[in-house]
Every structure is written in structure tokens, then in C-alpha cells.
Amino acid sequence: DAGVIQSPRHEVTEMGQEVTLRCKPISGHNSLFWYRQTMMRGLELLIYFNNNVPIDDSGMPEDRFSAKMPNASFSTLKIQPSEPRDSAVYFCASRGWRDGSSGANVLTFGAGSRLTVL
Amino acid sequence: DAKTTQPTSMDCAEGRAANLPCNHSTISGNEYVYWYRQIHSQGPQYIIHGLKNNETNEMASLIITEDRKSSTLILPHATLRDTAVYYCIVRVMGEYGNKLVFGAGTILRVKS
Numbered sequence: 001d002a003g004v005i006q007s008p009r010h011e012v013t014e015m016g017q018e019v020t021l022r023c024k025p026i027s028g029h030n031s032l033f034w035y036r037q038t039m040m041r042g043l044e045l046l047i048y049f050n051n052n053v054p055i056d057d058s059g060m061p062e063d064r065f066s067a068k069m070p071n072a073s074f075s076t077l078k079i080q081p082s083e084p085r086d087s088a089v090y091f092c093a094s095r096g097w098r099d100g101s102s103g104a105n106v107l108t109f110g111a112g113s114r115l116t117v118l
Numbered sequence: 119d120a121k122t123t124q125p126t127s128m129d130c131a132e133g134r135a136a137n138l139p140c141n142h143s144t145i146s147g148n149e150y151v152y153w154y155r156q157i158h159s160q161g162p163q164y165i166i167h168g169l170k171n172n173e174t175n176e177m178a179s180l181i182i183t184e185d186r187k188s189s190t191l192i193l194p195h196a197t198l199r200d201t202a203v204y205y206c207i208v209r210v211m212g213e214y215g216n217k218l219v220f221g222a223g224t225i226l227r228v229k230s
Contacts, residue, residue, distance in 0.1 A: 004161075033217070043162070043220040056217060091161050105152050105209050105218050109161030 004110035006092050012116045018080040021113045024073055025094030033107060034067055034077050035091040043091075049075065082117045089114050122206045127225040130200075136193040138224050140206030143187040150209060151182060152218070153191045155202040162205065162220070165191065196228045 005024040013019055025032050033048040047057040052069045060067070064083070069075040079086055093107040123141040130136040142151065152167040166173055166180045168189075173180045179192040193200055205223040 035220075042222055043156075045217055045219060048217055093161070105150070105167065105207070106164050107154075107162075107218060109163070112161055 004092055004094050004108055006090075006110035006113050008113055009111065010114045010116075012118065013082055014118050015083055016081045017117075018078065019082045019086075019115060019117075021077040021090050021092075021115070023075045023077070023092030023110060025075070025092070026096065026108055027073065029094035029096040029108075030072070031095040032069060032075050033093040033095070034075070035093065035109075036088045037091060037112075038088045046077070079115075082115075084117045087115055087117050122208055122221055124204075124206050124221065124224045126222070127227065129227045129229060130193075130196045132198060132228055132230045133195055136196040136200065136226055136228065138191040138193075138204050138206075138226060139188065140191070141188045142206070142208045145186050145208050151180065151189050152207045152209060153178070153180065154205045154207065154220070155200075156205070156223070157199075157202040165204075196226075198228050198230060200226065201228045202226060 004026055007022045011019060031050050034046040035043050036046055037043045044059055046059045047067045048055055049069045052072060065079055067077045077090060089112045091109050091112045093109040095107050121144060150167050150169050153165040154162045155165055156162045165177050166175055168180045168182055170182055170186055180189060182189045203223040203225050205220050207218055209218060
């Protein structure tokens with residue numbers, strides 16, 4: 001099991017550019033979460049999906065952020081246009097359906113994507 | 119969700135037990151206590167969870183008081199690699215679409 005795979009691990013871009021972060025959840029997991037972490041605000045939940053359907057996007061900061069999950073094995077988080085205040089580490093996490101009965105909140109996190117917007 | 123209160127930081131000597139407290143005085147009867155940790159530059163890692171009975175796994179033990187208003191995560195023999203931020207979270211289990219919200223956590227420094 002390769003775990004949750006995120007790409008890119010590091011991204012440096014200029015203000016105004018589009019940024020796309022990618023996530024491959026653990027095979028068989030049916031829930032996927034996007035978190036953002038900064039020194040000032042800690043770990044923030046941006047959005048999560050159950051069975052590829054967005055359930056709660058109340059944490060998405062503004063319309064510049066969008067997330068999709070076209071199938072069970074892939075999700076993207078897009079920022080367009082990017083701004084310096086978007087600089088953060090973005091984590092993707094997944095959770096399995098079988099964990100719903102014995103560990104509904106047992107999430108497996110990826111290594112994160114560190115975004116720097118200049 | 120019930121709010122949790124954790125100390126900002128703690129120190130522990132290598133090889134000794136690390137006892138990390140968490141207060142959750144407003145916890146409701148169907149809310150579980152979860153512990154995660156985050157080692158520097160890595161994603162958070164699940165440690166353990168429980169409802170009202172004490173729990174133990176290969177990583178740690180979780181002691182929940184009888185009134186469930188507080189709990190303690192115990193790392194029996196702390197090593198330098200256990201230096202991390204430890205998060206205590208309370209959440210209902212089993213709800214469709216439930217989500218985990220992380221607080222500030224406790225910075226545990228294990229020293230040789």
C-alpha cells in the first residue's frame with residue numbers, strides 16, 4: 001500500500017498563476033479530505049468528499065479555490081488566480097468505508113504539497 | 119463538537135513515559151476521543167481513539183476518566199522520534215459526512 005500520494009511535493013509560482021494540486025487516495029477508501037496548514041491558522045479543513053461527492057466545502061476560502069473528484073482514485077485542488085497568502089502546506093487525506101464502523105475518523109494523510117506564491 | 123483544551127507544550131525525558139492531557143468537559147455521550155500526531159514536515163498520523171474504556175495499541179494507551187471530561191494519552195517509553203505536535207479531537211463516530219477539526223495541539227519535546 002503506497003498510502004495517500006500527493007503531487008507536486010513542492011510548488012513555487014508567481015502571483016496570478018493557476019496552481020493545481022493532485023491527490024491519489026488509498027485504493028478502496030471512499031472519503032477524501034483536503035486540509036491546509038499555515039503557522040498562523042494551523043490545520044484547516046477545506047473540503048471533503050464522500051463517494052466522490054463534495055459533502056462540505058464550507059472551509060474553502062473563496063471562489064479562487066475549487067476542488068474536484070472525478071473518480072474514486074483522483075482528486076484535484078485548484079487555485080486560480082493564486083495569491084501570496086495562499087502559501088501553505090496542503091494535505092490530502094483519505095478514509096475507508098470499512099473504517100466507518102470501527103474508526104470513522106481514522107484518516108490517512110499524504111505527505112503534503114508545499115505551495116509558495118511569490 | 120465538544121471543544122478540547124491541551125497544554126501548549128511539554129517536555130519528556132527519553133525512555134520515560136510521556137503523559138499528554140486533554141480536557142473535553144463538554145463532551146457528549148456519543149462523542150469519541152481521537153488522538154493524532156504530526157511530526158515535523160509530515161502529515162498528521164492517527165494514534166488511537168476511544169469512547170469510555172481505556173484503549174491500548176502498539177503506539178500508545180488512552181486513559182479516559184469515568185466522567186469522560188478528560189483523557190490522557192500515554193507514550194510508555196518516549197523516544198526522540200516521538201517529538202511532535204499531538205492533537206486531541208472529539209467527534210461523533212458513524213455520522214455520514216463527519217469531519218475532523220484540528221486544534222492547536224500540544225508540542226511534545228522528547229529530550230535525551
